[in-house]
Amino acid sequence: MWYFVSPEIVFGEGALDALDEVEGRRALVVTDATLVQLGLMDKVQTHLDNAGIETHVFDEVEPDPGVQTVQQGAQVAREVEPDWIIGLGGGSPMDAAKAIWVLYERPDLEPGEINPFIQLRLRQKARLITIPTTSGTGAEVTWAIVLTDTEEQRKMGLGNRENVADIAIVDPAMAAGMPPRLTADTGLDALTHAVEGYTGTWHTDLTDGLCVSA
Template identity: 40%
Template structure:
């Protein structure tokens, strides 16, 4: 095996109240990138602005980043940054805001970038104009830790996972006060995204001793604390545990990649708009059952957790936090059997071509992926 890396942000600042770290930054201009109204409504955007102004910086805001940010949004954001010329880019909000800000950063520093080059992994060297701070408001994507960004091609209904260590944030700020405002269903969906990151990292063909220990700790934390965080959002011990679990899982998967849970979730999300964490949660038990032939890692997880079957334990966890066990049961969007079958071939081929497939412990065929999608749609019990 050739040379490998383990890379995470240079500084990870954590625990409730750590948003104040923004006041320690040195610079002249900062741009805040955020999504909808939640960061404004709960006062966190204003707090961030105040800390930056106290640090002597001029501050601009790029807001309105949509869920599953589009190519058009990131190009537009890059142009807005070019007009303002910040030396700090600060993403605050959910995974979509953080993911979008990373690619806005690319277009700010290199306006002529071709999106297809980013899809192919051809990234320019960043930090020629600005450095990057990521402040997550959800305990899920771990975009504040990772070299990943997911951007959506709306015309072709495809989510593209973009990967480059150039995008690893310089600073991650993990203030558990932000995710404490998440409602139960978002807490559940993002929490199961954490679980998927950890479960896929531990079985990745690129896993190492560095990533295994982190992935296992994240799995343990989610099983122990997600139900409490969903049932009692005011429980700050559970909130901090889940926020740390998200970052810990991120440290693992950004250094060893993922597998077909994410490949398939990206594509079903692009086709039908299923929330990413929910798609991961539904798919995970079926894919673990498929992957067990190619990895002994799941048995080690079962041994450490003291459970008989990881797939069944995950389905039980899904039920306990209100996540369905099949796509036909999803209430947030309507997916008919006819519509699912109509896109199944295309969706399966696109999932096979997803870069996350490369590190799956079993090399699947397009027919394997179709069969897993079928089981996950119908809700066939994990055996």
């Protein structure tokens, strides 16, 4: 039977304040250029400054992030040597952050080698924080990673239980500015996850109740 693996979840308006209490030296924030332009990165930066953490930003994540993107991000991580990696955004930046974290900790692996049947032995160099800015993917609390192999024109479903975030910070204010179309799209995404969880082969009595309630 498959059981839950969950990060520490900080939820509620003002949850971003939890970053003030994070202890560390350096953080690498994985996000996209749009969120930087919208000022959401500035909010995260302010809290990390309060915590005395030196912050570096990798903002080159595209929708459905490519293998090459996360390899580039992992190289940035090796140069920065963060003790926190922070995924800020929708599913794509958070998935990219998970993959970058694994490749930073395990430079011997290729992205396509991340799977549930190996021991990654993460958290030797860094830990992971996820901060969603949309409401649909749930990527902040799962170990799933979806990357795009642009050379072979295919999506890859990857992941390992070890690459669940240490802390998920869910602050509704971060998603408050979503346009109506994105709000609708992410709502249907959440519904799809609930249906899939209820009908999938890995469902349990516990997950059934959560899916029905959703």
